[in-house]
Amino acid sequence: MKNIQEKLWTRDFIMLSFCNLLLFLNLQMILSPMSAYVKNHFGANDLTVSLFTTVFALSAIASRLFSAKALEKGKRNTILFTGLILIILATFGYLWSGTLALLLTMRVVFGIGFGMGSTTLPTMASGVISVRRLGEGLGYFGLSTSIALSLGPVIGSFLLDQQGFTTLVYATLGISLLILPLIYPLSKKVKVPSIPTKDLSIATKQPGFNKSLLLPSLLNMLMSITYGGLLSFLILFGKEAHLANVSLFFLFNVISVIIIRPISGKLYDRKGHVVLLIPAALFLIAGLILLSYSTTTGFLSIAALCYGVGFGTAQPTLQSWMIQSVSPQQQGMANSMYFNSLDLGVAIGALLLGQIASHSNYAMMYRYSSIFLVLFIVIYAIYMMKQFKTNASRKQSLG
Numbered sequence: 001m002k003n004i005q006e007k008l009w010t011r012d013f014i015m016l017s018f019c020n021l022l023l024f025l026n027l028q029m030i031l032s033p034m035s036a037y038v039k040n041h042f043g044a045n046d047l048t049v050s051l052f053t054t055v056f057a058l059s060a061i062a063s064r065l066f067s068a069k070a071l072e073k074g075k076r077n078t079i080l081f082t083g084l085i086l087i088i089l090a091t092f093g094y095l096w097s098g099t100l101a102l103l104l105t106m107r108v109v110f111g112i113g114f115g116m117g118s119t120t121l122p123t124m125a126s127g128v129i130s131v132r133r134l135g136e137g138l139g140y141f142g143l144s145t146s147i148a149l150s151l152g153p154v155i156g157s158f159l160l161d162q163q164g165f166t167t168l169v170y171a172t173l174g175i176s177l178l179i180l181p182l183i184y185p186l187s188k189k190v191k192v193p194s195i196p197t198k199d200l201s202i203a204t205k206q207p208g209f210n211k212s213l214l215l216p217s218l219l220n221m222l223m224s225i226t227y228g229g230l231l232s233f234l235i236l237f238g239k240e241a242h243l244a245n246v247s248l249f250f251l252f253n254v255i256s257v258i259i260i261r262p263i264s265g266k267l268y269d270r271k272g273h274v275v276l277l278i279p280a281a282l283f284l285i286a287g288l289i290l291l292s293y294s295t296t297t298g299f300l301s302i303a304a305l306c307y308g309v310g311f312g313t314a315q316p317t318l319q320s321w322m323i324q325s326v327s328p329q330q331q332g333m334a335n336s337m338y339f340n341s342l343d344l345g346v347a348i349g350a351l352l353l354g355q356i357a358s359h360s361n362y363a364m365m366y367r368y369s370s371i372f373l374v375l376f377i378v379i380y381a382i383y384m385m386k387q388f389k390t391n392a393s394r395k396q397s398l399g
Contacts, residue, residue: 008137012128012190019183020121021144026087026175027114028152028231030094030168031056032247033160036235041165042100046233050354053232055104056111057347061340063115068336076120077187083116084183088176094169115339122335124190126323132269134324139265139316143258146312150254157235157247212325213334215383216318217341219277222376223314224342226288226369228349230307237291237362245297252301256308264313268320274384276317281377283310285370292366 034052038044067079090110097103122141129137159168230249238246264276287307294300322334349369357365 008129008133008140010128012186013125013137013141015182015186016121016125016128016190017141017144019179019186020125020141021148022175022179022182023087023114023117023121024145024148025152025155026091026172028148029156029159029172029175030091031156032153032231032235032250033156033168035232036157037160037165038100038103039236044100046354046358047351048100049236050232050350051104052107053228053350054347056107056114057228057343057350059108059111060115060118060343061347063112064119064336064340067116067119068333071119071123071336072330072333076123079116080120080183080187081180083113083120084176084179086110086113087117088173089113091169091173091176095166115343118339119336122319122338123331124186126331126335127190134269134320136262136265136269138320138323139261139268142316142319143261143312146257146261146315147254150250150257150308153231153234153250154247210326210330210333213322213337215379216321216325217337219314219376219380220318220338220341221345221348222372222379223281223284223311223318224345225349225352225372226284227311227342228346229353229365229369231346232350232354233357233362233365237366240362241295243294243297243300246300248297249291249300249304252304253308253311256305257312260309260312261316265316265320268317273317273321276313277380278377280310280313280317281373281380283307284314285373286310288366288370288373292363 031053035049038052039049042048063083067083070076070079086109090106090113093106093109094103097106122138125141126134126138129141155171156168159171234246234249238244264280267276283306287303287305287310290299290303290306294303319335319338322338323331326334353365353369356368
């Protein structure tokens with residue numbers, strides 16, 4: 001019985017991971033290329049370009065706030081399929097969006113649907129992962145997100161350049177439709193997860209906002225600000241730096257993520273977040289600085305590998321930390337907070353870094369974005385020092 005409980009690579013886990021890959025692939029295939037399309041097709045400025053990332057992110061955030069509460073009330077499948085239908089409708093709507101206003105409206109609808117789906121799938125996945133392998137399991141599950149984050153822009157940019165926006169939209173629409181028959185059997189089979197928390201007192205409280213989510217959410221947001229700059233402006237940076245294949249950054253990024261993610265997941269299960277987050281932030285800083293000076297594909301690949309190590313370590317660590325900080329009934333809230341902080345960071349990054357770029361250039365923008373990771377390190381270091389002092393005081397009082 002123990003062997004069954006400890007098994008990770010079940011059919012349900014694999015299918016949920018694949019559905020998550022398709023969900024994020026749909027998003028990422030069009031998110032980064034959308035910036036180039038809007039700028040070239042409509043002649044938009046950097047502020048307008050950044051709005052297409054920002055309105056999507058903010059609508060996804062608002063949607064997750066509602067979805068988390070609905071999940072606590074047992075309305076998981078309603079939220080899941082409503083979200084998928086909205087994604088399909090919005091993706092199809094891109095074909096009929098002949099103005100910036102209409103295209104922005106479709107981004108809002110897509111964000112609402114994506115917020116629902118991206119909250120529900122990780123919650124379902126945490127229900128099929130054994131407690132002792134939670135960090136490792138979420139690391140592998142999150143790998144599907146990272147693969148989509150990395151391959152999506154490459155595929156999307158290729159389709160946009162070679163076949164045009166219409167072909168790109170039809171490709172993402174096909175991916176969205178494929179999710180429905182795959183997820184339907186799982187929606188009937190996967191039960192509500194039951195994961196013990198590190199603090200048993202949390203489980204006895206009534207569902208409500210959990211303050212233990214604030215710090216990892218803040219750290220996730222700071223990291224995601226830098227990723228917002230990559231999603232919104234990397235292709236435009238490539239043109240500025242005369243890098244013909246700048247979208248390969250995402251491909252090299254996923255290589256390092258695939259390598260590091262299983263390792264970081266196992267380290268989290270054994271040692272916790274304390275040994276992972278500061279090294280991850282340092283790799284992220286190195287990746288951004290190297291990227292800003294990239295003039296060749298080789299230099300670009302080194303920058304991407306560094307950023308991928310940092311992102312592939314920090315992302316599952318923060319998500320596992322948040323899920324293990326709440327009661328089983330609040331896992332929907334934890335996943336919602338995780339993705340909301342990610343999307344809020346992306347939204348802030350798109351707007352703020354876009355303004356920096358408009359007053360300098362994209363290379364300087366990436367250098368400035370590393371400041372948010374310095375702040376990440378400072379805040380986390382202060383937290384750990386306080387934790388160390390608190391634990392030392394407890395030991396002294398017990399001794």
